[in-house]
Each structure stands twice: as structure tokens, then as C-alpha cells.
């Protein structure tokens with residue numbers, strides 16, 4: 001279905017806003033009757049009040065997740081049956097695609113074009129991909145002596161807490177819950193407090209698809225209470241986390257303080273995007289470079305936030321990126337033609353604005369943007385911003401801004417480009433643009449990052465290829481076969497053959 005502004009407006013009027021916890025197959029209020037306000041960054045207005053999960057709710061969800069896991073209603077189902085149920089879930093997401101897209105747009109401020117045409121289709125694809133592979137995977141038999149047979153089999157780990165951020169509310173949740181559920185685990189989803197509604201909604205969709213009660217719960221709440229209690233819970237066997245490195249480090253500590261639960265982390269980035277002067281299509285590179293930082297308002301973990309350009313093309317190339325940014329301004333998120341929407345909340349908007357002021361004080365020059373936008377709406381918007389003459393040791397080149405702010409640096413030699421690219425505590429992604437295949441392969445090998453894009457930036461990304469970080473960008477991977485291992489134990493069985 002092609003979206004029209006009129007259709008979006010009509011659907012918005014019919015929307016119901018989910019607000020409760022989802023535990024053991026039922027929506028319910030927090031036992032302590034605590035709530036938090038849910039504010040839309042589109043206009044700064046309150047959407048609804050969300051039930052706030054506290055310790056008693058967490059204990060209840062974890063105990064039903066553990067009980068159903070032990071009874072095997074889901075964990076012992078043949079993979080082919082779990083597959084059918086998750087394929088049904090994918091169909092239900094397609095059925096409710098516009099509703100879910102609107103919930104994420106209203107909660108988080110991103111455009112309906114992004115939620116409807118990117119987040120929802122990719123989430124559905126991710127579920128289908130994991131559903132389709134699970135009954136085609138085999139375990140192993142060891143090449144041991146004739147007197148023994150060694151089996152290496154995989155088993156679900158148990159109760160998984162999935163703690164996710166707000167930048168792609170549904171999509172980031174699906175990256176955890178699709179592989180965790182398909183491998184037979186019970187899953188407790190804690191959405192970000194800024195964007196809980198689509199997560200709450202999928203509780204009922206998973207039940208409708210046939211997932212047994214207790215296997216999937218949703219616990220909205222904040223980090224310090226709800227997130228922390230889940231991470232410290234002794235009956236949670238694994239925390240799959242996406243968010244900031246700062247909180248990722250806390251999650252590792254909570255694991256050590258409780259039961260040594262497995263921790264998978266997808267954290268932040270400050271990804272380099274290197275443009276060599278011999279790039280075959282500088283216009284395409286400029287378009288992609290602008291998209292890599294201004295798409296999703298720059299609120300992207302793998303955003304190409306450090307543009308590293310060879311000196312001889314520096315001025316021309318930055319002019320091109322600045323030109324492209326003119327079509328990437330924020331506008332009404334409900335209009336399907338808008339490129340960018342609102343920044344998630346006032347706190348994040350202030351953070352972005354503060355970094356722009358720091359960049360000015362550090363001596364970098366603003367090429368375009370640099371201002372808060374659309375203040376008349378009451379919402380949170382920021383102009384696409386490009387800093388020139390940046391040094392790699394400046395704060396704006398080292399710290400994750402998580403907004404539409406590009407820092408442009410320049411280099412003279414291949415070695416200097418790679419050294420600059422690697423001079424960061426992060427290692428999530430990188431881009432390399434050159435027509436010299438040898439240079440591209442050498443750069444890809446030398447850059448310390450989980451993903452390297454050659455002559456594109458994030459264009460072909462799908463569920464098949466793992467995504468994750470080197471260094472302080474994380475531990476483990478989402479997507480691909482590799483993500484299944486986050487949620488599986490390896491069992492070795494020795495059988496004596498007599």
C-alpha cells in the first residue's frame with residue numbers, strides 16, 4: 001500500500017495507545033500502580049500514561065517465563081512448529097503495519113515514511129528469516145575414536161531479557177526477540193521509556209500467533225529501576241542489550257553482581273566514512289554520506305558521523321554533501337514525503353545543541369545548519385549540521401552525538417586515513433569509497449570495525465549479515481546465523497559404543 005498524508009491522518013484518529021504491562025498472556029497495570037508520562041517529541045504533548053514495571057512485576061514476569069520454559073511448552077516444541085508460529089506473527093505485523101508504524105512515529109518522532117517503509121518491512125523480514133532457517137540447522141557429531149560418539153547439540157539458554165533503545169523502537173526489539181524466541185527461549189522485552197507503545201502492542205500479536213502464555217512479556221519502565229532489576233535478577237539467564245556504552249558497562253557489572261548471566265551488547269559508534277580522491281562517483285558518495293548521518297535524524301548507532309575526505313577533494317566534496325543536506329531537513333513526521341522528523345526528546349535535543357556549541361568553542365567551522373528548528377510546533381527538531389576543519393581529537397569527533405551532526409576531517413595518505421579511522425574508542429562500522437579494489441580490501445582489513453561498507457553506506461543491509469562492534473561498540477552480534485549463538489547453550493554428550 002502506498003501511503004498518502006490523508007490515509008495517515010485518518011488512521012491516526014482511529015489509533016488506540018497501548019499502555020499496560022504484558023505478563024503471562026495478559027495486559028495488566030503495575031502491581032504498585034506506578035505510571036510514567038509518555039510524551040511525543042512531535043509536538044511536546046502527552047500521549048498517555050504508561051504502566052511502570054517495578055520489582056514485583058519483574059518477579060512475576062520472570063517466574064512465569066521460567067516456569068513455562070521448564071515445562072517445555074515452547075522450548076521443547078519442534079523447531080518446525082515454532083517456525084509456523086513466528087511466520088504467523090510476521091503476517092500479523094504486516095496486517096497491523098500502519099498502526100505499528102504510527103505508534104513508533106508518535107512515540108519517537110521519526111517519519112511515517114521511515115517506520116512504514118523501512119522499520120516495519122525489515123522487522124518482518126527479520127522474523128521470517130529466523131523462522132525459515134531454524135528447521136534447517138543440524139547439530140554435530142565429533143570425529144572421535146570408534147569407541148565413543150561425541151554429540152555437540154544446542155539448547156536454548158532459558159529466560160532472556162531484551163533491553164532495547166528508542167531509535168528504531170520495534171526493529172531493535174525484533175533483532176533480539178526473533179532469534180531468542182525461535183531458539184526456544186522465554187523472552188522479557190524492556191522497551192526504552194521514550195518509545196514503549198509498539199513493544200506493548202506486539203505482546204498481544206505474539207499471543208494471537210500462538211506463542212504460549214508466559215513465553216513473552218513486555219515490561220515498560222526506566223533504566224535504573226526496571227532495566228537494572230532485570231539485569232540483576234537471578235532467574236534471568238541472558239541479557240541482550242542495545243544502547244549506550246555507558247549502560248552496556250553497567251549491564252556487565254550487574255551480571256557479575258548476580259548470577260554471571262550471559263550478556264550480549266550492541267552499543268554506540270563514531271563511524272568513519274573515508275572518501276578517497278579516486279572514488280568513481282563522488283556525487284553518489286556525497287548523497288550516501290549525507291544519508292549516512294542525516295537519515296533517522298542521525299539517531300543511528302552506525303551513522304557515518306566522521307567524514308574523512310582526501311585533501312585534494314575536501315572542499316568540493318563537502319560542498320556536495322552540504323548541497324544534498326538541503327533535501328534532508330526535518331518536517332512534519334506524519335507527511336509521507338518528509339525526509340526527517342523530530343529528535344526523540346528535549347533531553348536529546350539539548351545534548352545535540354550542546355555538542356554543536358562545543359564544536360564552535362573547539363574551533364571547528366559550521367558549514368551548514370547548527371540550529372534548533374521548527375520551534376513553533378512545540379516539538380524537538382534540529383537542522384542537518386556539518387562541521388568543517390575538525391581535528392580528530394576534538395570532542396565532536398570522538399564522542400557519539402546521536403543527532404544530525406557531521407564532523408568532516410581530511411587526510412593526505414592512506415595510512416593517515418586508516419589511523420584516523422581507528423583513532424576512536426568505538427568500532428561499529430565504517431565506509432570506504434574508492435575505485436581501487438586493492439585499496440578497498442586493504443582498508444577493510446585494517447579498519448577495526450564490525451562492518452565495513454565499500455562504495456556504499458548501509459545500502460544493502462538485511463538480516464543475513466551479522467552486525468556488531470569491535471572495541472567499545474559491543475560484544476556479540478545481532479543478525480545472521482551468528483545471533484542465534486547469543487541465545488543458545490552448547491551441550492556435549494559422550495556416548496560409549498560397546
Ligand code: NAD
Pocket residue numbers: 163164165166167172190191192193221222223224226227228231242243244245247248250251266267268269300301302400402428467468469473474
Ligand atoms: P541507553 O543506554 O540510555 O538506553 C538503552 C536501554 O537501556 C533503554 O531501554 C534504557 O531504559 C535501558 N537502561 C538505561 N539505564 C539502564 C540501567 N542502569 N540498567 C539497565 N538498563 C538500563 O541508550 P538509548 O539512549 O536508548 O539509545 C541510544 C544508544 O543506543 C546509542 O549509544 C546508540 O549508538 C545505541 N544503539 C546501538 C545499536 C547497535 O546495534 N549497536 C543500535 C541502536 C542504538
